Amino acid sequence: MSEIKVPDLGESITEGTIYKWLVKEGDSVGQGDVLAELETDKVNLEISAEESGVIAQILRQAGENVAVGEAIGIIGEAGAGAAGQAAAGGQSADAPKLPEPAKAAPAPEAPPAQPGGATAAAAAQEAQAAGGSAYLATPGARKLARERGIDLGEVGARDPIGRIGRADVDTHGAAPAAAPAPATAAAQSAPAVTPPPSAPKAEGKEVERKRMSRRRLTIASRLVEAQQTAAMLTTFNEVDMTAILDIRKRRKDAFKEKHDIGLGFMSFFTKAVVGALKAYPLLNAEIDGEDLLIKKFYDIGIAVSAKEGLVVPVVRDADRLSFPEIERRIADLASKARANTLALSDLQGGTFTITNGGVFGSLMSTPILNAPQVGILGMHKIQLRPIALDEETTVNRPMMYIALSYDHRIVDGSEAVSFLVKVKELLEDPEALLLEG
Structure with a gap:
């Protein structure tokens, strides 16, 4: 088993952005195979496998910023099963060990935890301890949550390691609110993706929001x-x-x-x-x-x-x-x-x-x-x-x-x-x- 790490990017470059993964979890790879593309301030670089095996886990997703030397994935031994992949996940594999979902609730008066809530809480604590965000979520989920004004702390995750996905946010947004306002019904009938509150309003006109590349x-x-x-x-x-x-x-x-x-x-x-x-x-x-x-x-x-x-x-x-x-x-x-x-x-x-x-x-x-x-x-x-x-x-x-x-x-x-x-x-x-x- 070995970690897929961000290589040395050269003088004055200390971090980059994962542009895209060319493999997915469970894929078999050989030594020297290109696994991902990394976008830096100046050029795009390829990250290659240092040994043969199976992609046991992808730790960082496309669009996330990563530092030189940081592990972004794990290569396990060929033929390793799901148990081997879970073990390769390190700390995250220990997160879903809580026997009772109710114990994951932060306070007695809190509403019942949604499915996967305990896992999300444990993973969030782990990510926060490592200096990351308070909640473990994909970039797409974070973007959709911002657009809909949804607190990620209220979203349950179906992922075994507690990572909140776009589908989780979408499902949460479709659920009825506790105290709907008169305009709620009209809001629910709006398109799935709406401009964030900070975006300029253009009545009846189409606006495309596009993320600037690291180089730009x-x-x-x-x-x-x-x-x-x-x-x-x-x-x-x-x-x-x-x-x-x-x-x-x-x-x-x-x-x-x-x-x-x-x-x-x-x-x-x-x-x-x-x-x-x-x-x-x-x-x-x-x-x-x-x-x-x-x-x-x-x-x-x-x-x-x-x-x-x-x-x-x-x-x-x-x-x-x-x-x-x-x-x-x-x-x-x-x-x-x-x-x-x-x-x-x-x-x-x-x-x-x-x-x-x-x-x-x-x-x-x-x-x-x-x-x-x-x-x-x-x-x-x-x-x-x-x-x-x-x-x-x-x-x-x-x-x-x-x-x-x-x-x-x-x-x-x-x-x-x-x-x-x-x-x-x-x-x-x-x-x-x-x-x-």
Whole structure:
């Protein structure tokens, strides 16, 4: 018999949320089989079986938060019966030992205990002693109880270990109240799931309530934190993309044939950013207390939109990579991000970030810093615009607005503007990227 424990999740991550179980109690599993998916602040991880056996008990349900090292289930020996499963439950297996349900009542004047009441009370005491909730209930049961205003302490559980399920709350809610008010009959005829009292009322309109994922909550928290802790400003410029588009048009087929990867815009922008960071190193720094950490390496984060939210995998040592190597790294990281298979090592670190809102049609935006970094470059949509070459000549050119958000605590406006001008110059003269990027 062994416990299924939450593995070490990496530096700075101490807890996660069980996203879903891939097995159920009684299933046979082999060593290395994936048992559950765990959602963390940054990535989703798989929890695998450390030995073969039978899932004797699932201790924590989908949607519950769990800490590193916490047991979320138990694997018993193959062929173990129900008695073995009950024994594997630890303290919970001792809960239904009370001979008389009446003894579980908290006071003599309390109403008769419902079936399973003694079990629920014992399990609740056990959960409370372990630092958990006063009542042992599934997330679905808690949600339904909140929506209906039902006290879980009044709900009986049919589960042998005293866990209150959604069906228990549903059955309890259907029972007639002791002192019904005149409006009770109408209330009982309402739909089974109603908005909680705190929800805004929308008469005759449909409202969907959806729980935010752990990653989305983390993104929200970090973005607000970045705005509250950094003196963030944004400066803008525009780039004539004629030269880059011409190179891509002439070279893309040969590039693809030789390197088996397409020649995109990101390799040009990554090289331009590296060249500008070398010229203006404070954009490649971070604040550590009263000190500045000016980094002499160039790990460039590339923002990628995934199903669960924006992630920023890192292209390591971008200054040492060729154009095809950069394109290949970015394509690989983007593919892993969309397949939700990024490792924590793919996301950690990073000295500067590039984000491309242009792929969604954005003409201009003000990107938010990816703390503790002090600079982020925003790319945007390429659009034909009339450009005056001189007093008499106007031509249409493919132009892109670029934006640099920076932390004014350590980067002055003149340095930020000069950095962005440097990026512009390198992009408009791609041959210079070979020398400075």
